[in-house]
Amino acid sequence: MATVELTRFRVVPERAADLVAARPAMLADFRADRAGFRDAHLVQLPGDEWLDIVFWDSPADFAASRAKGANLPGITAFFATIAELISSEEGAEQ
Numbered sequence: 188m189a190t191v192e193l194t195r196f197r198v199v200p201e202r203a204a205d206l207v208a209a210r211p212a213m214l215a216d217f218r219a220d221r222a223g224f225r226d227a228h229l230v231q232l233p234g235d236e237w238l239d240i241v242f243w244d245s246p247a248d249f250a251a252s253r254a255k256g257a258n259l260p261g262i263t264a265f266f267a268t269i270a271e272l273i274s275s276e277e278g279a280e281q
Contacts, residue, residue, distance in 0.1 A: 223248025
């Protein structure tokens with residue numbers, strides 16, 4: 188069963204363009220380095236908040252990705268734009 192990662196975070200307005208600019212390299216690094224990565228969708232919410240919806244083949248793939256952290260430059264650049272992590276959840280795609 189596929190796993191869905193829901194991560195909500197805050198980006199200060201001055202860094203929003205940096206976040207969007209860093210996204211393609213982050214996704215390229217995920218595709219190259221993260222087994223089970225399927226796709227991701229970034230949603231801008233009110234109040235300088237964002238929601239990242241990431242699809243994984245399995246809970247194990249998601250856990251392995253979390254363990255790697257920001258191990259590549261594109262991922263590091265994307266994460267560096269985040270001012271505050273609000274929440275992170277895992278669910279099953281139905």
